[in-house]
Amino acid sequence: MGTRLRSSPSFPPPISRAFHSVYGYLSKSHTPAGIEGLDRWHNDEANVRTGSGGGQCTNWEEANRGYSTVDEGDLVPQFKLFVPTNFSTIISISTNQTMVKSIIAEAENKDIELDNHFSSITHTESLKCVHKVGFPPQRKFVKEFKDALKETFFADDPLRPYKDQPRSRKLVLGLQFLFPILDWGRNYNISKFKGDVIAGLTIASLCIPQDIGYAKLANLDPKYGLYSSFVPPLIYAVMGSSLDIAIGPVAVISLLLGTLLQNEIDPTTNKEEYRQLAFTATFFAGVVQAALGLLRLGFLIEFLSHAAIVGFMGGAAITIALQQLKGFLGIKNFTKNTDIVSVMKSVWGSVHHGWNWQTILIGASFLAFLMFAKYIGKKRKKLFWVPAMAPLVSVIVSTFFVYITRADKHGVQIVKKIDRGINPSSVTQIHFSGPYAAKGFKIGVVAGMIALTEAIAIGRTFAAMKDYQLDGNKEMVALGTMNIIGSMTSCYVATGSFSRSAVNFMSGCQTTVSNIVMSLVVMLTLLLITPLFKYTPNAILSSIIISAVIGLIDYEAALRIWKVDKFDFIACMGAFLGVVFVSVEIGLLIAVCISLAKILLQVTRPRTALLGNLPKTTLYRNIEQYPEAAKVPGVLIVRIDSAVYFTNSNYVKERILRWLRDEEEQLNAKSLPKITILIVDMSPVIDIDTSGIHAFEELYKTLQKQEVQLVLANPGPVVIQKLHLAKFTELISQDKIFLSVGEAVMSCSLNSRRDA
Known part of the structure; x- marks a missing residue:
């Protein structure tokens, strides 16, 4: 099998024959297997290059255009020197055919004598092709x-x-x-307007019944849900950069806000102060969102990992669905806790005297209808409008049914009166000082961050589908501004809704004008239609919310996370179980803590790997990933897969020494020569601090005591500059720093053979 051999300069044909015969001779079998093939190679005039004059190998790209192909056995790795055979005018060596033949004949019987003939030549000329590691220019x-x-x-x-x-x-x-x-308004036309009108009307039919239900989830009157789908979408339409996102209240934020507010003020006994705290929290949520965008701190929301979000959303969906059992079953006395144990106790404790069969019948019937509509929408994409219209149809039909049958007189709970009119001002109800200001700020930060995470994730998803860029910082400013203005117009925290955004996208929306159309429909509803919702049964709102949040349980994503990354799965399940079994805020805290723990673990315990030489190449790769990669006798090659900072410098040093101890134990057990050279591949090390340099100094001193040379390969510009300024390069000597692992192995092996 042919292999490409390349190394320092090429020689005139006689010496070239002799030089390449060395490689055939230095096989594991110690037989001159390659000489015959080399003779054929030598006789092939197309491959013969002669040289005259002296020079240094400086252009490896030119050298790599042609190599000598030699049939040979598995070479001992440290002797795999690669010789470009198409180099001209590199070096001139005067000799004769007789001398070469005598050298080869003698080499077949005596290994050492062959080395004596060529070691000085190969060493000197190979070192000419070892590249120096460049130092970047000093910057102020x-x-x-x-x-x-x-x-x-x-x-x-x-x-x-x-x-x-x-x-x-x-x-x-x-x-x-x-x-x-x-x-984008400069290129707006009637065709785009038609698409936006259709999309706006479609999402309006979905958002109106959802908003009424989500407001109750936040322990607010139904009208505040409609208010939050009137003003915020108008602001976002002007300032937002996403063309597909649909703005309004969402289930998770409504539940989170309701839970956090309820911990401070009882919404049943102190309704006015509860509402004021809700507006205060919304104001500070907007301030935090806008500040993050203006200060370009959007990367902070990335600390909540995708896995943690999947778990949190799934847990929140379960919790929201459980909370809807109150309206779905017609229970009047229901627990204020959100954990599954408390909810199930409350549900089963009311089974004999609290459940209302008429309410259950209405709720179950329309829930089945809503789920069937969603099924149709998934099966036939062209019928996307069916699940979008189903909630509004359910509200209209159920309201009419309750009105004509007077089911409210038989225990079926209804929405009751919703005040007519658009958003009143709420500026005077926002607390800018006092205890409520501090509480509102704390709640607003949490709700605002989660709302940001959800909105930007949704916006990026649809931006990728339509191939346009979404500016995260601009989105934060837009979302923050709309919530600040919203808090002053009787709205609570609004953000992007995934279900509405998906319907908006599938309805053919072109721009944010669809949000304006939706907002105008909500305004007309507030002005004209709200009294008609008086007889809407709560069971219908519960059914609508249950059908909406089921889509938040992404079990496929959870399974994918389990297959790919077990630690991510722990974060996912930690957030999920925290929300379901404790509370929403505890689940969120667990999600953040596990996400941060993963970052800290990766920073403090970076990966390291042993490298080996891939057969018939100069590549050195992880021996776990490539079992065929061969270790170099007498040389240990370790790669550090992280920057080296004070948080991990001591670990990196100890881990390298442990690799060395483990390797020497294996060599001693097999009675093989000990390690004399330790090469550290610095390619992935993007930075190093003073603690990291100190750790390398200690590593060097420890290795010196063990008579092991420390060699560095391919340090980056930042790393080599800091090592130079710290005089570490002088400590280990600059000739122990190489451009690549291959050159380090070649040079060190030649030095070892020469010294031997």
């Missing part, structure tokens, strides 16, 4: 600090469009940045 601290800030907070370079623009153009661009509607 102020410039380096500015670049770091720019990369952290302005990675997308938002000011680039303003460069070299006149003031008038900069003003226009600034307004378009703050109000994206001014940008």
Whole structure:
């Protein structure tokens, strides 16, 4: 089997024959298996290159265009030197055919004599092709600090469009940045308007019954749910950058807000103060959201991992569905706790005297209808409007049924009167000082962060489908502004709804005008239709919410997480079980803590790996991933897969020494030569701090005592610069730092053979 051999410079044909014969000779079988093939290679005039003059190997790309192909056995790894055979004018060596033949003949009987003939040649010329590790130009601290800030907070370079623009153009661009509607509005046409109107009417039919139910989930009157689908969507339509997201109250935020507010004020005995605290929390939620966007701190929401969100959403969906059993079964006295144990105790404790069979019949019938409508929508994508219209149809039919049968007189609980009119001002009800301000801020931060996470995740999903970019920081400013204004107009926290956004997308929406259409329909409902909801049964609202939140339980994602990453699955299940068995806030806390724990674990305990040489290549890879990779005798190659900071520097040092101890124990057991060279592959190490450098200094001293050489391979620009400034490169000597693992192995092996 042919293998490509390349190394330092090529020689004139006689020496080249002799040099390559060495490789055939240095097989594991110690037979000159390659000489015959090399003779054929030598006789092939197309492959013969002669050289004259002296020179140094500096262009490896040119060298790699042609190699000598040699039939040989499995070579001892440290002798796999690669020789470009198409190099010209590299080096001139004067010799004759007779001398070469005598060398080869003698080498077949005496290994050591062959080494003596060629070691000086191969060593000297191979070292000429070992590349020096480059040092980046020294940069001033102020410039380096500015670049770091720019990369952290302005990675997308938002000011680039303003460069070299006149003031008038900069003003226009600034307004378009703050109000994206001014940008895409220039190309708006009647065709897009038709799509937006259809989508807006469709999501309005879905949001009206949902809003009434979600408001009750937040322990607020139904009208506040409708208020929250009137003003916030209008603000977002002007400032938002997502073209597909549908704004309004959502189940998870409503439950979270209701639970947190209920812990501070009882909504049944102190309704007015409860509502004021809700507006205060909404105001601070908006302030936090807008501040994160303006300060370019959007990366903070990334600390809640996808796995934790999947678990939290699934747990919240179960909790929301359990909370709906009160309206679904017609129970009047229901627990205020949200954990599954308390809820089930309350449900089964009321089975003999609290359940109402008429309510159960209405709820079960329409829940079956809603689930069937969702099934049709999934099976036939063109019938997406069926599940979208089903909630409104259910409300209309059930309301009419209760009205004509007077079922409310037989224990069926109804919504009762909803005040007519659009949002009143609530500025005076927001607490900017006192104990309620602090409580509102705490609740607002939690609700605002979760709302941001949900909205941006939804926006990015649909932006990817339509192939446009979503500006996360701009989204935060838009969401924050709409909640600040919403808190002043009797709204509670609104965000992007996945179910409504999906319907909006499938309905053919083109821009955020669909939100404006939905908002106008809600306004007409508030002005004209709200009295008609008086006889709407609570069981219908419970059925609508149950059918809506079932989609939040993403069991397929949970199974995928289990298959891919077990630690992520722990985070997922921790959040899920925390929400279901304790409370929403505890589940959220568990989700955040596990996500942070994973980050800390990865930072403090980075992965390391032993590397081996892939057969017939100069590549060195993880021996666990590539079992065929061969270890280099006398050399231990370790790769560090992380930056080295104070949090992990001691661990990295100890782990490398443990690799060395384990390897030496195995060698001693087999009576093989000990390790004399330890090569650390620094390719993945993007940064190192003073603690990391100190750890490497200690590692070097420890290895010196054990008579083991420390060698570094491919340190990055930041790392090599810091090592140089700390004089670590002088400590270990710069000739112990190489551009690649392959060059390090080649050079160290040649040095070892020469010393031997």
